[in-house]
Amino acid sequence: MSNLELVFPEIFLSLSIMFLLILGVFKKNSSKIIQNISLSVDMLRKNIEMYTKHRELIGDQRIKMNQCMDQLEKSSFQCLLELKNTMNHIIGTIKDIECSKEIINDTFDKDLFLRGVQNEKLKTLFEKFIKICSSHTLKTNNKEIFVICDETIICSTKTFKTKIEILFPIGSDNVQINYKYEKIRGSDIVIELKDDYHILEIIESRLIN
DSSP states (O other): OHHHHHHHHHHHHHHHHHHHHHHHHHSTTOHHHHHHHHHHHHHHHHHHHHHHHHHHHHHHHHHHHHHHHHHHHHHHHHHHHHHHHHHHHHHHHHHHHHHHHTOOBSSOOHHHHHHTOOOHHHHHHHHHHHHHTTTSEEEEOSSSEEEEETTEEEEEEEEOSSOEEEEEEOOSSOOOOOTTTEEEETTEEEEEOOSOHHHHHHHHHHHHO
């Protein structure tokens, strides 16, 4: 329909020119009339050109506005994701604090703790971790192990259904990590505990440092 709106003035303009030609042929002393109509036709042509330009500008601006809105929507969605991640991090930190407050056993009983681990694979991994930490003080809330040095938690375990992670709190801004086996999550260096001597050596070295 918008294309027809542009075609109709052109058709009218063509018919006007044809009318002027016919008028000039069949009517005597028609020069003044033709001149007046010619001026009107010229004005009409300019009006059509201005209208066409404005319609094109409106179309261009509408496209730009749509692009801007799309960009704002994407930016808003990204802000929402970051907000959710921040909230999850805060909730996770609160849970970790609450978890650390649940340490009730000053004396760590290895056998009692391992009897509470139902998954045999995880039980084996806990045994290796406990062995590595033999020179440190261990405490537990009956679900996780906390490695203590001078009343400070050096690291702690975080148990999932099929894996165990070791969390080392980041103590300074100058942190070096082995990206093959370690990652940073929030304010912790995270190592997935596996029966791999490379990983066990990294954990042992971090316990010493």
